[in-house]
Structure formats: C-alpha cells, structure tokens
Amino acid sequence: MKNVLLAFCLLIGLNVFSQNGIIKGKITDKLSEKPLQGVSVVLVNVENNAAITDVNGNFTLQNVPIGRQIIDINFAGYENSSVPNIDVTTGKDVFLSIALTETFTTLQEVVITSDNGKIKAINKMAAVSTRQFSVEEVNRYAGGRSDVARLVANFAGVSAANDSRNDIVVRGNSPSGMLWRIEGIPVPSPNHFSTLGTTGSPVSALNPNMLANSDFLTSAFPAEYGNAISGVFDLSFRKGNKDDYEFTAGVGAYPGVEFMAEGPMGKNQGSFLVAGRYGIAGYLGGSGTGAAIPNYNDVSFNLDFGKSKLGNCTLFGIAGFSNIEFLGKDASDDDLFSAKDANQKLNSDFYAIGLTHKISTGNNSFLKTTIGTSNSLNSYEEDRLFDIGTPTENKIRYTESDNTENRITISSLFNSKINKNVTFRGGVLFEFFDINFNLLDRFKQTDANGDGFEDLNTIYKTKGDYTILQPYAQVQIRLSEKFTFNGGLHGQSFSVNNQFVIEQRTSVTYKVNNNNSVNLGYGLHHQNVPAPILFQNEIIGGNLVQTNKNLKLVQSQHYVLGYDVKLADKWRGKAEIYYQSIRNAGVEDFASSYSTLTEGSDFGYSTDKTSLVSNGKGNNIGLELTIEKFFSKGYHALLTTSFFESKYKGSDGIERNSPFNNKYVINALGGKEFTIGKSKRTVLSLDGKITTSGGRFYSPIDLMASQNAGYQINDEANAYSQQYDAYFRLDLRTGIKFNSKKRKQSHIFYCEIQNVTNNKNIFVSRYNRLTNQVNRIDQIGLFPDFGYKFQF
Template sequence: MKKLITIIFFFAAAPFFAQTGIIRGTVTDKQSETTIPGATVTLSDVEGITAVTDEKGNFELKDVPVGRHTVSASFMGYENISLPEIEVTTGKDVILNISLQESFNKLEEVVISSERSKAKAINNMAAVSVRQFTTEEVSRYAGGRSDVARLASNFAGVSTADDSRNDIVVRGNSPTGLLWRLEGVPVPSPNHFSTLGTTGSPVSALNPNMLANSDFMTSAFPAEYGNALGGVFDLNLRKGNTQDYEFMAGLAAYPGAEFVAEGPLLRENGGSFLVAARYGIAGLLGLGGTSAQPNYSDLSFNINFGKTKLGTISAFGIYGQSDIDFLGDEIDEKDLFAAKDADSFVESGFYAFGLKHSIDIGSSSYLKTVLSTSSSRNTYDEDRYFNLDTPAEFKIRFTEADNTESRVTFSTLFNSKISSRLTLRTGVLLERFTLDAKQKDRDEQDDNDGDGLPDLVTQLDNNGSYTIAQPYAQAQVRLTEKLTLNAGLHGQYFSVNEQLVAEPRASLTYAFNPKSSLNVGYGLHHQNVAAPLLFLKENVNGTLLETNRDLDLVRSSHYVIGYDFRFAPKWRAKTEVYYQDIDKAAVERTPTSYSSLTEGADFTFSRDKTSLVSRGTGYNTGIELTVEKFFSQGYHALFTTSLFESKYKGSDGIERNSPFNNGYVINFLAGKEFAIGKAKQNVFSVNTKFTTAGGRYYSPVDLEASRAAGYEIRDERNAYSQQYDPYLRIDLRLGMKLNSKSKKTSHQFYVDFQNITNNTNVFTRDYNRLTQNVNQIDQIGFAPDFGYRFQF
C-alpha cells in the first residue's frame, strides 16, 4: 500500500504540459427522441469552441482543454440547456447525448434556459421517486466496488441487506420486489453467485464501463414498467466511439482484471462496437469475505450497426459465470457463508442477449422493438459430515439443487410527439418463461426410512413454461407551461393462475418557478410470488403436488408527494412522503406469523411453506430528504436520510415489523478534486462516505427446541421482535488521474479504505449445530481496495 501511494504522488509531481481532448455526441428532441440538425453546441467557458449539428444531429468539439467544462446547446423554438462539469481527459473522447425540450408556446426566440440535472429521469414520463445516475458516480464514490447496486444504496429510501450482498431494499420492500431492465427489457439478476428468485448477490456482473446514464425508480413508476412492487433499475448501454478506436485496461480488487475495447463499425452508417471483459481477483487477495476461493468472470457487448433507411439495429449482451467450493476442513469458524461440518459446491451463471431495432416514423415518432433471450442457472450441492472429528465420522449427500430459469422476451414500443404539449407512448411486453427447478434436501426432515438420518426429500421439481403479458399506454400532457400530467394504464396477465389485472398510474408536476416544483403520484402495481415459493412441492396422500400455483398476484398501491427546491446554484433539496399499501401476499392457512413479504434477502427461500393463501397484508410509509451539491468548483456532496416504517400481517392477524424495517438510514458523501501539475491538467481526488442505519429485525432462535431437533428453529410466535445493533460504516477513497502530455492516453489510480473504523457490524445471530449455542457472526471489518486504469 505504501508503495502504491508513493507511485501516485511521484506521477503527480512530474512535469506535464497542457493537452486537449474531444467532445462529440448527438442532439435530440426530448419528447420524440428524433435528432435535431442545425443545433448549436458551444463550450461555454472557452471562447471560440463551437459546432453545429449535421443532418444526423451529430456534433464534434475539438481541441478542448483537459479539465471540467460546461457545454451548452440551443436551437430555435427549443429551451436552451447547459451541461456543467463535463470532464475531459486525454485517454478517451467524451460522448454526450443532449436532449432539448421544445418551448411550450413555440417562441420565435428562446427565452427559457435550463441545466441538465440528475434529479430528472432519462425517461421523460417518470416524474416522481426517480433519480438519474451516471457511471462517473459509480466509480467516484468511496466503498462502491464498481457496483451500481451499491451506488443505489446511497439514494434516499434505499438500504442494502449487509456488506456481504448487494440486495436493494426500496422503502421497506423485499429485494424481490425490484425489477432489473436492460435496454428496455427485463433481465434476471445481473449478479454473480445469484440464486433462483433473488435479485442480488455478493458480486455484481454489471460492468459500469458499459453503461450510459440510467434511471433508478423507487415508487409509482410509469405504465411501461410492471411485475414489480419495490423499484426499477432501468439500465441503458452506451454506444462505442463512432470515430476512433479506444481501449482501457485495468486491475482492481473489485471488480478485478478488466479490458474494454470500442470503436467505429460501418462508418458510413455511424455504427460502433463496445466490448468489455472482466475476471475477478478478490479471492486471490483475501478480500472475498470468506476463506474459500470465489471465481467469477463476465463479458458484455453492445454492437450498433448504425442508422439506415430500415432503421437502427443493435445487438447487445451480457454473460457471467461464477463458482466457489466451501470445504469444511479449510473454513474459518467465523466464515460468513459456510460451516466446519459441511463441504458445499456452488456454481452459477446467467446471460442476456438481444436484438434492438428502432425506426423513425415521420418527423416526430418512432417504433422501438427488442427481441431477447436470457437465462439464469445455479447449482448447489452439499455433503454433510456426521460424528465430526471422531473415528465414526462419515459423510452423506445432504442437499442437491439445480435450478434454471430461461425466458424469451418480445417488447415493442411506439412513441409519438403529437405537439409540444402532448406525447403518447404505447407498447406491449411478452415474456415466455421456462423453468427447470429441482431441489432435494435433508434439512429439517424426519427419518421415515429408519436409517438414523433425515430423509432426502424432494422439495422442488418443476419442468414447465408460463407466460407473462404486459400491454400499456401512457401520455405526457403539458397542461400549462408550469403543470405537467403523466398518466397511463398498465395491464398484466399471468398464465400460471390465469389472472388479468389493470393498473392505473399517474403523476402531476407543478413548477412554481425554475427553482421549485411539487410532484404527486399514484400507482397500482402487481407482482407474482417468487418461483421458489410458487412451485414448491407438497406431499398430499403420497403424491407431490404444487399447492401454491393458484396464489394471486401480490397487489400494491403507491402514494407519493414530493417537493424539489434548487435553493442555490448547483444545490438541490428534495423531500418525499410516501405510503404503500400491500395485500394479497402469500400466508399460511393456519394462524402463523409467516408472509411472503419477509422473503428475499438471502440465497434461499422457505422450503416448507405449502398450501399458502393470498390473504397477507402489509404497508410501508416514510419521509425522505435529499440535499445534493452537484459537482462544481471542484467538489460535490450528497446527504440523504430516510425515516420509515415497514409492517406486515401473517395469517394470525398480528402486525409485526418486517425484516426490512430498519427505521432510519442516513448517508453522507462528499468529494473534492484538486487540479495539480504544471498546467493543472492532472487531478488528485478525495472522497468519503458515512452511512448509519437502524439494525434489521430478526426472529430469535428457540434454543431449547433447536437443541432437541439438532437444527435451527426460530421462535415464530415472536417473529421479527428483536433488532440487530445499528449499522455504521465510514469509507475513504484517494484517487489520481494523470493525462499524457503527448499521446491520447491517461492513467487513473485509487486506494479505497473501506470501513476505516473497523466497525464490527452484525451479520447474523444463528444457531450453531456444532456448539449447540447461538453464535454471532460479524460482517467484514476494515478492507482496503485499490485500482489502476490505463486508457489509450
């Protein structure tokens, strides 16, 4: 570590000369998404650097000095826009997609000017509970591990399960309520070591180098999104450089060794390619959170064939694989994921590939169609040792699981800008799922065959298909220059129980002035019960039946009101109050504390919850505050806090805390950049993050019953009645960017000191079958991370 820091400061002190970069991109109409020829793009803070978009809406600004700049765009009849703090380096061209909004009254001269804000969504029909995030943020924030899911945990209303996983808890909802979308279509959990039905895991397989600015939504999302209760991650892939070949090679504890290549393809059409590959090395460095060796790698691509008379066609994809072996005699007793009396073998993999076609229809409409296929597979085998460390020791197969969920997806969307005041969007999403899920387990089973061991019982055995269809229609109406209505209707059909539902969605935004606005929103949402519960087997008179198949879609009504205030230049404050009412959750027929709303923050689901009924209820309510200083004058800051309550009722009718009811979450992030070097073209940065949150609620172990049974039994009569200690963590990141004096190259270094106070946050309190006591396992303490990136 000392050597690395010495190298960083050695380069910082070296004499460099001024160097320039390039900014290029496209200007489009925000509502119709068609390109705008003849728009003027200017570097506001450097005199004489300007460009006019060509017939395809493209522009290029050359000889831009290294550093941060403001780019402005204008066109007659449209509102001017400024993009502040655009960072230019020598190693890579800057690619911008600039959207202009037509003036409300089609003025002859533009008199309204705005600044692009991360507070506004990429999807212009998303107005409440939404935040745009950038890939720069993913790589900037301390403790982020280049993981977009961990970045989202900094936003108001969001918390993560623990340091060992990147599950996203949105406003007290289970992580299973999250929808992942890539290029406009749903995809399985884009993570390594993921399992059937979950949406998170220890390591992300999403490469932030591949992403364009994207949206993250936490409530009352627009009509084009469905089959989700908690939130939406709507991810877009960026296009490769259409003019120059560029490469990046890097090495970091997280995400590992990586290489990115991009460049022009079919230049006459403006096509490009972008490919990225990574291989994880965290296990080799002892930073995997376990004494076992995790292996993981991923490959992503986005190939754009450019624009022709037949439209624009692109091919995209992401593929990841991972495996890890936990061998009992090599496992530390405080390992987060394994035990001394078991050998377990984990493999997982997923892919999502698609073709996207977009074509302009007239001057203000387009049709976008995506056809994709995706799959997620995981296997888990466990051998359990009995009479451990005695002459009578023996081993048997204890658990077998092999689950594959595949889908073919067709999505088509028609968007039409009728006028500067009205935009219509309609479409349909069709998903055909194929599930091949098998699981056998001896855990918590009786010995019916009399061999002295719990029986290996089939709990899941499904090989079938089902369909989800989601049509929708929505409109954005600018009622006045200050008042905008977004309204739509989403439909959902689930073939397993043949249920069809209609979901109204609406939001209203009133801009008091350019600095402040009021937002209100409502949305009705449904989601099917997770597959590991839906297709569980129950032994009924000697026959294994799937007795949960007829469960209703879980239903949720979202209500939200928010106020956004730009109280100073580059500063923004936002507060939102929300209430979410949930019903038709799966519960047991007899009075118990169980509800499907409590599932989803682990690798597995309950395996004994059969013959469930759709009578469970719950609610989430809270208030959120965000205060943000957008990057300017060399620094940025973000403060978010959430005060919330998450409750549910099982079939016993008793209101309880949900396991995701932390009560509060507070985040504070800040960073400062220092221009250094002879020409001030290099950058030294300091970023820090402080997080604290209330502890999770959990069900206490019934110690006496567990000792008698030989396995863990929780006290379900007092479900989620106890709370872990509050969570606290502080991270510090030091970075350096070095721009070449004579070549198109740049170097980036960083050191990330995670959990610098070595705070021992609680991971779990579980029954240990070897010690026959309840043991506490703590999360990872201080953990350094580092990285180097070379762009050329």
C-alpha cells in the first residue's frame, strides 16, 4: 500500500511538473567569459523559486509558470542584473546565456542594476552602431518570413525595400560591403539562389531556430572585424539541451517543412543540435517566379563535445542547396525573373563547416581557435529563343557560367581580462581562397563570325588562389565608472595586389547618469573589390588579361556620434549621426559615371568593366532615431527612422545619387499578447508592421538605342538621376500558442497577411526586347503566410 501511495504521489508530482516550464542558463563574467559560481538567480513574482550557479556557471529553475517571466541575478562584486521577457512554454526548455559586469568600485553599498537585454552588444568591444537581436524577435515580428536578414531591416540604418530579395543595404552602402560571420569566421552568403559575390537572395538558408542571440553592426566595427565597409552580421549557433531530448517539427510558407532535434551527447555534458528544412514557397505561389518552382533545402548542426582537461571543442556547420528552371513558354510579361524568349537554369549550393577549440589559459584568460572550410558553387545556363512561333524558330546558348569558390579559414583569438578595468583581445584571421570562375556570354559582344548573332565570348576564366591575412589587437579600458575607452588596430594583407593596410578603430562611451549615455566612434576599414569585377578578363592582343587585379582595397572611414536614453521602464531611445567617406573605388580609365560602389543593385555584376583604376569616391551621411519598448506587460513596440544621403563619383567627377540612396526609411512595429482560457495556458498574439521608404534611384533607359541594339542601354550620362515611387507595405500577423496541461508539448500556429493593402511597389523598369518597349514590373503583392510548429 505504501508503494502504491508513493507511486501516486510521484505521478502527481510529475504531472504538476509537466504543466510548467524550465529555465536553464549559464552565467559568465562579460570581459573574461569565465563561468561564475555562486550567483543567485531568482524568479520574480514567484515565491521560493531560486537557484545558485554551480562551478561551471550553470543554473536551473524548475516548475516555472508558463508565459513571460523575469529573473533577477545577484552576485557580490558585480552589477545586479535583470532578464525580462523570458518566454516560457511547456514544449521546450529555455536556455539563457547571461554575462555580468564587475562593478568599477569595490564599495559594497554601491548597487547598480541593469537590464540584461539588447541595449548592449554581445561583443564587449562594440560600443557604437550595434544592435543585439534574438531568435524570439525573428519569430515574433510581422513580415519577417523567418529570415534574419529581413529582421535587421527593421533596425535604424538598414534599407531593404525589396520583397523579392533580402539584400542588406546599410547606410546607403552596397550589400556587397557586408561581412557574414558564423561562430567567429567569415562564410559565403548563407542564402539560397545566391550568385557569385552577392550577399543576398530571395530565400535565406539560415534557420533562425539554430541561432543564439547575435550582433548586427553598421559601422565603426571593433578591430576583430575586417574586409567589410558597410555592416557585419556576427551570428552564433546556440547549443542543444544538455539534459533532455527535445524535438521541433513545423511547416511554414517560406521556411518550408522543418525538423529539429537536440539533446545530451557524451559524458562531458556535451550536446547536439541538428535541423533541416525543405522549401515549399514555390508551390504556394509566394516566390514571384510564376510557373517555375524553386527547389531549396538546408541543414545546420552544432555539436558540443563538452568540457575536458584539454578544453572545449565544438563542431558546427550549415549547408544549402537550391535550383530552379525558368522556361520561356511559362513566362508572363510581369514575371520578376524570367522572359518569354529565354530558357534559364540556375543551381546554387554552399556549405561552411568549422571546428572550434576553446581553452582557459589562466584565471581570466582564454584562447579560442577555429578551423573552417567552406564552398560556394553556382552555375547558370541560358538558351535564347529566336523567331518564336515561326518555322525558323531556333535556340542558341546565350550565357553559361560556372563559378566555384573554396575557402580554408584559420582564426585564433586570445582574450585576457587583466583586471576588472582593463581587457585585452588580440588574434589573427587567415583565409586561403581557391577559385574557379568561368563565364561565357553573348551580351554586348560583337558578331565577328557573321552568323547574325553576337559571339559567345569568354568574359572571365580564372583558376587560381589567393590569401587574406588579418591580424588585430584591441583593448577596453574602464577609466572610471562613467567613462569607457575601446581602441585597437586591424591589419589586412591582400595577396592579389600585394597590398597591406593598418586600420585604426576607436570608440568611447560616457555614461552621464543611469539613464543617459553618449558614444563616439571612429573606424578605418578596407575591402577588396568584388571578385567578379576583380578577375574579369579583357582581350588584349588576342589574349585574356585580368586588367582589374591591381585595383586597390576600397577604403572607408566611419565617424559616429550616438546618444542613448532610458525614456522609462523598458523604454529606450537612441539617436546616431554618422558620416562615411569612401576612397579607392574602381572606376573606368575614361570619363564615365560607372563605379564599383554601384555594384550589388542587381542579381549579378557588370561583365564589361575592365582596365579599371582606383580613383572612385563616395560618401554617406545620415541621422537615425530609434524608440523601442522591450517586451513587457504583454506588449512591445519599435519605431526606427533613418534619413540619409548616399552619393558617389565616377571617373567623370560628377557627384551622383547612388542606387541605394532611398533618402529615408521608416519602420513602425508593435504587438500584444493575451493569455486566454481558464488556466491561462493559451497565448494569443497580434502583431503589425508598417514600412515606408523613398524609392531607389535608377538610370533612365535610352529607348531608341535599346531598340537598335536589341538589349537595354541606359543613359549613363544621367546615371541614377531618376527615382522610383516610394515604397509602402503593411503586414499583419496573428498567432496562438497552446501549452499542454499534462505533457512537455506546445503547439504554435500563426497566420500573416503580407502587404495587406496590396500596394503596387515597383520592382524595376526594364526594356522588353520582345515588345521593344519599357515595361514596369511590380513586386509581389498581397500574400498570405502561415506556419505551424510542434515542440515536444
């Protein structure tokens, strides 16, 4: 009878436990990243629910009520911290990575409390133009399509007024100026259907459910970032649940069908996390590709082998595969990507794999080394159809490209917290590139053999290798409780033109009081000209010569002044003004409007720009304002505004608008959550987003010249002198979350209407070679998005 009663009590206990959630986490020192033992973690508004971190800095809060929760963290000698907006469900444990800052003074009576939210960057050396973001935001914001690139388009300084691509335009710069990093190493564009050298595409291959909180930087980066002049996407994969096996299955219009598994691995408190997705957007008509069906899928993983005497090792990776075929017979006049007189086939694959080793080298120091390899492959074939529907109809190969880039990366970083006020970080990044670029094209070629068609000539044919070496060193000095200095040097050696540069990075933060702070930053940055331009061929004396290889690294100087203010509890305001001066851009050696700063505004790069010289200039200036209400009391809000000018000069010396000069971008987002039902276990959410921006500038089309040539010819003398209509889009989203009463399960449904007003936002004006007229092509109109996720 006693055994029966004991079993009954255990059953009740397990049943009660299963009705609630679990919060786990790891607490470290922000500067040394050393685990902190003995930290007190208290669940706010819930009696007798607290935990103390163990020797590895880990804690667990059991039996946490579902819904949004807050925890308070206290540790002697460190600033007290609070983590709000923790979304607890029954289907999945919550894991938090929390970094505490040591108090400047040892006086115990001085108590400083701060929100451990997204105001500060994860990178401790980043003080200006940085925004931390979370997976929770990716899945909550309306219009995001489960795409982190579209998420950051909501932040001040970012423009992405294009429903068909997720290119990231930062402060008027070309998207080719972006740097993508995963787990500390540069990677190829993590997107499906990307082409050589580009950084965006219609669909992201990054699974947001794989990501930990990450940083997005828009200028004056710390010294460890290099070979980028516009922005940095510094992404981290989260670790799997090291205590329990968890699974997620779901389906959505854009991410597609997905499955994720995680759990403990090995004997050293290791874990695994694996996820895969298969795209279905094309079958639902949301890809903008007409009758063509895009095929894409991706897989990601993160294997943590746990901590041992030899340190901690982690193996991570991501791979994406995509292909699509456009047939002229299926094309319509308003198709975004295809034409009636062309059959096109595109294949795009990539992968990145890395092994990270991290070991403590003292009480407050560590050495982190990552070895990685990556590959990006894209091929394109186009057959042009002539005399369609007539007895003389024929088909010829018009374009053929096959581009492969292999990369081996070695990164080593040493971090040492010398004392509570001084931290040093230094390291080196080495990249070895093995490339094989090939392009045959008839576009703008002559008819030397007299067959009535342009000749299929070699535009570039490159097989070789090159290296980029980037050493750096930086220091953070807390001069007082109010004043913090960050300074560093970054070096960059580029083997193609044998150029070596040294760059200065500096930022200071002055904390006026607990609610106000001023930030000032400067950064000198360089980046090589995009590879499709750099390795382009020119026929000289019957030989193919790469006449752009001696182009200098493009130079960019960033100046930033920022002001942060705590407007109220959970309300934050931020203003930044910036100026960016760009030099050494590639321009033609005769008077023209062309500059490499205008590249990246299309799906590919120019194929007829040779013998370029490094005399181009540009500048970007702007003001950004942000008002943000972090999620609390059941709602959130975000208003961002950017006002800017983006200009450039070609070799003709005339200052023009860049194709990325929208002049203004305004985003307004908000959402509310309601708990419904008797047990308050079901959560209903409503979210909305309004985006408007100025239209991009474009070059007028010379219709007569285009009709004579048979392809589009722009009026280059008036390059980027005309502006498209303003962009406007309204997105609405509703979701519901069911938390199981008896099992560790949750069901999440959402439905979203994108472009609710069906606004006709222009995609492009282009010359139609079949009608000999200029046609306007609009972007995707109203489109319903949906999704379901099952966590267990």
